[in-house]
Amino acid sequence: MSNPNLRLEKKHPLAIRWNHWLxxxxxxxxxxxxxxxxxxxxxxxxxxxxxGPVRIFHENKESGADPDELKGIFPFVMGAPKYxxxxxxxxxxxxxxxxRLIYSIKNRLAEGMAWHFFFMWFFxxxxxxxxxxxxISGQWRYLVPQKGTIKHAIWTVLHDMHLKxxxxxxxxxxGAQQIAYTSIIVMGLGSTLTGLAIYKPTQVxxxxxxxxxxxxxxxxxxxxxxxxxxxxxxxxxQVVRAGWNNFRAMITGYELAPVEAEAVNG
Amino acid sequence: xxxxxxxKPDAAAPKPLEEVQASQGAAADLGDEAKMKRISRRxxxxxxxxxxxxxxxxxxxxAASTKWTKDASGNPMAEWEPGVFRSALRFDDSVSERLxxxxxxxxxxxxxAITEARTNGDLGLPDDxxxxxxxxxxxxxxxxxxxxxxxxxxxxxxxIEYVTQFKCIEGWSYFMKWGGVTLASFIEKYxxxxxxxxxxxxxxxxxxxxxxPGYYVSIDMPAAIHPQTMLCFxxxxxxxxxEHGAPLRLIIPHKYGVKNIKRIGVIRYSKEMPADxxxxxxxxxxxxx
Numbered sequence: 194m195s196n197p198n199l200r201l202e203k204k205h206p207l208a209i210r211w212n213h214w215l216x217x218x219x220x221x222x223x224x225x226x227x228x229x230x231x232x233x234x235x236x237x238x239x240x241x242x243x244x245g246p247v248r249i250f251h252e253n254k255e256s257g258a259d260p261d262e263l264k265g266i267f268p269f270v271m272g273a274p275k276y277x278x279x280x281x282x283x284x285x286x287x288x289x290x291x292x293r294l295i296y297s298i299k300n301r302l303a304e305g306m307a308w309h310f311f312f313m314w315f316f317x318x319x320x321x322x323x324x325x326x327x328x329i330s331g332q333w334r335y336l337v338p339q340k341g342t343i344k345h346a347i348w349t350v351l352h353d354m355h356l357k358x359x360x361x362x363x364x365x366x367x368g369a370q371q372i373a374y375t376s377i378i379v380m381g382l383g384s385t386l387t388g389l390a391i392y393k394p395t396q397v398x399x400x401x402x403x404x405x406x407x408x409x410x411x412x413x414x415x416x417x418x419x420x421x422x423x424x425x426x427x428x429x430x431q432v433v434r435a436g437w438n439n440f441r442a443m444i445t446g447y448e449l450a451p452v453e454a455e456a457v458n459g
Numbered sequence: 460x461x462x463x464x465x466x467k468p469d470a471a472a473p474k475p476l477e478e479v480q481a482s483q484g485a486a487a488d489l490g491d492e493a494k495m496k497r498i499s500r501r502x503x504x505x506x507x508x509x510x511x512x513x514x515x516x517x518x519x520x521x522a523a524s525t526k527w528t529k530d531a532s533g534n535p536m537a538e539w540e541p542g543v544f545r546s547a548l549r550f551d552d553s554v555s556e557r558l559x560x561x562x563x564x565x566x567x568x569x570x571x572a573i574t575e576a577r578t579n580g581d582l583g584l585p586d587d588x589x590x591x592x593x594x595x596x597x598x599x600x601x602x603x604x605x606x607x608x609x610x611x612x613x614x615x616x617x618x619i620e621y622v623t624q625f626k627c628i629e630g631w632s633y634f635m636k637w638g639g640v641t642l643a644s645f646i647e648k649y650x651x652x653x654x655x656x657x658x659x660x661x662x663x664x665x666x667x668x669x670x671x672p673g674y675y676v677s678i679d680m681p682a683a684i685h686p687q688t689m690l691c692f693x694x695x696x697x698x699x700x701x702e703h704g705a706p707l708r709l710i711i712p713h714k715y716g717v718k719n720i721k722r723i724g725v726i727r728y729s730k731e732m733p734a735d736x737x738x739x740x741x742x743x744x745x746x747x748x
Contacts, residue, residue, distance in 0.1 A: 307741065310547070311551075395564075396559040398563075449491065
């Protein structure tokens with residue numbers, strides 16, 4: 194069915210689409226390999242009232258993965274699907290003073306380091322290319338928060354939550370998106386710098402000192418990762434909500450935009 | 460993925476046509492939706508190729524870093540090995556060597572920074588060790604000689620003491636005051652044959668099964684002659700305790716803890732890279748911080 198109110202519009206440049214989609218497997222590998230490293234010294238707890246501190250992740254040095262059990266769950270992973278947690282376990286379920294384990298995996302520190310310190314290059318280069326492209330092409334104008342962004346962001350969130358009926362004025366990225374997509378770049382920079390500081394603490398001792406030392410840099414590095422996971426969840430939920438036309442634009446570069454939006458977009 | 464044609468405004472068409480389209484209502488917009496379909500088909504084909512390519516690439520990497528062994532019941536079992544990652548790790552290390560100086564000092568701290576030590580790892584430290592009979596074997600000396608040294612010989616070398624942050628490859632760390640003599644002064648006094656690129660250090664015990672020492676590390680020569688690299692026999696101003704490597708251990712703060720071998724029995728100069736316990740387990744052999 195044709196719609197007289199729709200018009201083909203260029204939305205996302207090719208470079209940004211490549212950066213965006215390349216970043217998905219790269220960040221996934223960085224998070225997964227980072228967790229393998231983290232498990233060797235899983236010190237961060239989240240206090241949960243009533244149950245005592247919950248260790249978000251825990252390395253289980255005693256038990257190994259059961260490949261057969263896992264093949265049943267992840268048959269699409271060829272070879273040895275050791276990428277996945279073997280079991281959900283609880284240590285001392287009756288003793289509430291002991292941390293509860295909600296995730297466990299065999300000790301694979303060397304493997305995690307190998308992947309992490311190989312893919313860090315591609316992750317970093319992809320980020321640099323993205324920032325350079327947006328800066329040079331002028332795309333940053335749509336992405337970087339400016340005057341009115343906060344107002345627009347609040348309006349967007351209120352409208353999304355059905356607390357405000359009238360939609361905010363249409364723009365390529367709404368205020369909330371501008372804040373989120375710029376924050377994620379700042380977070381990426383933070384991960385790269387804290388990562389470098391932990392990786393070469395003697396060589397870049399000044400950088401390490403800026404982050405407050407080795408333990409602090411590792412702490413920031415870890416929680417930025419949790420930040421990506423939260424970003425990812427919200428991002429995917431919003432993409433689902435925004436619908437097919439919006440998603441398709443990130444693949445094809447084009448969207449079918451309402452004609453009356455022309456004046457707004459200039 | 461781009462389709463520049465699709466972006467050409469329909470306004471470029473001759474005016475009469477536009478009027479015709481207008482009179483036909485939605486006909487012009489049908490064009491845009493049809494174009495979108497065409498662009499989508501092409502883009503999604505590319506996307507499918509990219510997803511498939513990524514999947515294949517990861518499988519290749521995975522296969523090239525997997526060693527197939529058998530488990531206890533004889534079933535095939537996949538085990539990770541460095542494989543293709545070994546060259547990636549070496550590339551990282553060569554970048555680091557080019558980018559940074561091998562003589563950068565690790566920050567030192569006042570005594571007030573000292574925290575509780577963590578005892579970690581007893582590889583090569585069997586209980587039957589008798590410190591009174593301990594001697595340090597030195598191999599690969601000028602003239603291809605080997606000698607044995609006592610603590611008195613070691614103590615006569617250049618003294619050094621500092622508080623530094625000891626960093627384990629697992630991610631934990633502590634602040635400790637270490638005291639001893641510089642490895643540089645040791646190498647200066649006990650000169651090697653030729654110009655070896657490495658120093659290998661081993662614990663004095665020999666495993667009856669493997670005929671190898673319980674623990675052994677390789678140190679590259681620039682790291683060995685780094686001014687902070689220390690043959691350590693004091694911790695926190697007191698004699699080193701057995702679980703921390705008495706009578707003599709290596710403290711090399713610009714390398715991970717795994718390189719800070721306890722209870723040194725042998726020091727061997729070597730042109731080739733000496734065996735390294737954790738490198739054999741798939742860790743980076745350089746381990747430089």
